[in-house]
Every structure is written in C-alpha cells, then in structure tokens.
Amino acid sequence: MAHKQDIKLATDAIVFGYEKNEGVSVLLIRRKYEPFMNQWAIPGGFIKAEESLEEAVMRELEEETGIKVNYLEQLYTFGDPKRDPRQRVISVAYFALVKSSMFQEIKASTDAEEAAWFNIHALPKLAFDHKQIIQSAIERIRSKMRYQPIGFELLDKKFPFADLEKLYMSVLDREIDRRNFAKKFLALGILDETEEFAKPEGKGRPSRMYQFNKKRYQQLIKDGMNFEV
Amino acid sequence: MAHKQDIKLATDAIVFGYEKNEGVSVLLIRRKYEPFMNQWAIPGGFIKAEESLEEAVMRELEEETGIKVNYLEQLYTFGDPKRDPRQRVISVAYFALVKSSMFQEIKASTDAEEAAWFNIHALPKLAFDHKQIIQSAIERIRSKMRYQPIGFELLDKKFPFADLEKLYMSVLDREIDRRNFAKKFLALGILDETEEFAKPEGKGRPSRMYQFNKKRYQQLIKDGMNFEV
DNA sequence: ACAAAAGTGTTAATCTTACACCCATGG
C-alpha cells in the first residue's frame, strides 16, 4: 500500500452523432500540446481524485467541446504500457451519443480548428491508439443497437420513420428491407405515432413523425418482451 | 500533466470454475489485512507501472491462488470514489475461466482458509463492492455464452455431451430441452466425436466424449456462420 | 404528368418449440 505507483488515469470519450444525409460521425478535437500536437484525437483527460469516472468524462467533454451528451456508457479500459510515449497512462474509454439537433448545433458553433465531426468512414490520422479505440466503439454501438433501443439517443425526439431506418442501415452498414423493418419495429409497440408530419425537403410525400415511448418500452421489457432488430 | 493525481489502480479477477455436480463457482480469497480483514473477496491487487493489465491480473492470481487461467476477458472498470474506504482506488475487473480438471485440483490443494470456490448461488458476505462486481461478471458470462463458444473453456478437453448441456443449464439458470439442444449444437459442426466413452459412475449408459474443434469454428465464423445457443 | 420519397401485404422458407420412446450399462 505504501509504494509509489506512478500510473496516470485518464478518460476518453467517443461521441457519436448522426444526421441522415451524413451518416454516423465521431467528434474529434485537435491537440494543442505535445505529443501529437495538432493531430486529431478523441476528447479526454485526466481524472480528478474526487470525481467519478462519468463525472470526469462529462467534465472533459464540456471543457473541450462544450457538448452535453444524453447517453454515456463505459466502453473499455485501454492500458497498454506503451500507449502513451511519455509515461504510463491508463484510459477508461466511454462512448456517448448526442441527438441529431445537437449534432448540427455543434457543427455550426465550434471553431473547426478545435473540434469537428468526422464521418466514421473517413477518419483522419489519429493520435495515440485512438484509431483502435474508435474502432472498438463502432463495434460496440453496432452490436448494442441490435438489442437495445439506443438508436433513439441519436435522433431527435420526433423523427420520420425513414430516418430510423436510415440510421440502422448507416450503423449496421448494410441494406435493410423497408417493409420488413417497419413491420418488425412497429410490432414492438414502442413507437408512438404523432399527428405531425415532416415538411418535405424538395419532393416526396411528407412522412409522419414518430417518437420513442420509453415508459412503454420499460414496461414491456419487464413483461418479458425482447427487443431485437 | 504536472499535478499529482493520487489515485491507485488495481485489477480484480472473477474466476469461474465448473463441475457438473456443483454447477458454476467463483474463486474467492480470504483477506489478510484491513480493511475487511478475514472477509472473503475476489483476488486482485495493484498494477505495476511496467506491466500490462492482463499481466497484472495473471500475476495477482498466481500470487494469491497459484492458479493459471486459460481464458481472460476484461469485464468493467469500477471507479466509484467511495468504493475503497481508505483512498481512491479504481479497479479494472477481468473475468476468467478455468477448466473443470483445474477446478478440482485447486479445490484439493489449497488451504480452504486462504482460497475457496463458492457456488454462485451461495456466496458469502464480500468485501468492498465485490458482490456487485461478481454480479456483473455473472451477467456477462450468461450473455456471452449464448453467442461465443466460451463454455468449452470451463470443460475439460474431452467431455460428454450431457456435461455441455448441464453447463448451459447451470449458467443460464433454466431447463433446456435435451433433444433440441443436441440438434442445434451438433448442427453447428464445431464438435468432434471421439472414439472414447466415459466410464459410467454408477449406473447408466456410457456417454461418448466430444471435443471442441476450434480451427473449424474459426473457419466457419469467417464463412459467415453465426454461433448462437 | 412526372419524379421522389412514403407507405403498406402476401407467400415460401426457415427456425423454434413441444413432446416420448428406445438403448446401454451397473447393480
């Protein structure tokens, strides 16, 4: 207990955002200091002794990008002795989701020299082992979205059904049959129809807006339903 | 970078063992020091600056229980500021599996005052937040065993088919139809029949011994098969 | 009237579940 350990503890956050014409993106910041100065990296930093891991993640995100996330989940702890060239740093990585409206807001307000969204299929060169960390996060969100309704955390409160479908196609990276998807998803009984309709951008029939009924989802789960897409 | 952080980093290992008449057990050690002196706890300890997380886990297991595991997977990082009453300790928990023969060996050789197996349904009072950690590990193994062939890591190399089935029932904690289970599992094509038969203990027809064909499993996965039980 | 996106049903194939009798051995 008395020996000195000399390991630093950090958190990193992989923040995913979604917009139907862009697909899924990750929020990155440009490093201001060595090592890897000026390279892109995922936001994160050292944990303070009195704060919980989640508090640390949210604080760092607020400081570096001004963002507030609405879903946060621990991903994995990366601890390779050589992952930071200076000294031993172990990082507890989290992944986070932000709503589509937030995604656009950040895009408009941040200085692109400091923070920016990158499509997950067009990532820049990344600092440290961050490429690998993002890769893990993508795999996690991909598998998790199939058995937990986390997709809604990436959409606005009300959304056209087609956006949900496009989100699934974008994350799962494959075509999905529209009819089968709708049948299956609507049969779950966790989406409420609203009386609103999207105003068409350009041509096409306006689509009805839906919203996720979380209360009902939790009740159904308790009753033994299993969500799977 | 210059500030003092004063957080300790530890690893803990939840080691699962299996024996067909006992079900699934967890390896615990009795604490020799305060806090929680003499209480049962999961094995673990502080990470050294030069070793990887996995090396730390294996070293601690070797030191405290003499065990060598044949499967190790990161579980979760527990970092609540109050989880250790002395000071901030963040623990990266791993779960590990040992083969049935190893399970029996340890049971016979260790001083039960120092380390012992406890059935997951009859755990003693535990130090720190270790009850919660074990609970997470049980949930993880339960869900993971359904889509990854990790069950074999708990059985001997060659095993009667019925043992595999009992293992699944024991971990999933429910009855499984023998015929449907056999049909499904054998259809996967990842089990090799051997020419050996178990000598019956007492009465009953001797059962044929099977073994997991890992090579074949990996090939089939690459070809797009999906393991699900 | 046409281009674009939304909305919607049926059928065949596959997978899952429920269920019961015979076999090989030891005592």
Added chain:
DNA sequence: CCATGGGTGTAAGATTAACACTTTTGT
C-alpha cells in the same frame, strides 16, 4: 430385470426473408 442416464425424430407454430405496387407531395 430394474434403475439410471444416454441417445434420437417428427410435426405444429412462429419468425424471417423475399418481393412491387400505390399514395402523396413538389416541380
């Protein structure tokens, strides 16, 4: 010959996968 555990098939029901035309809007 009986008790014990091993080994195996079939049929009904549920789920999934494949597939295309109609509706509503803007231009």
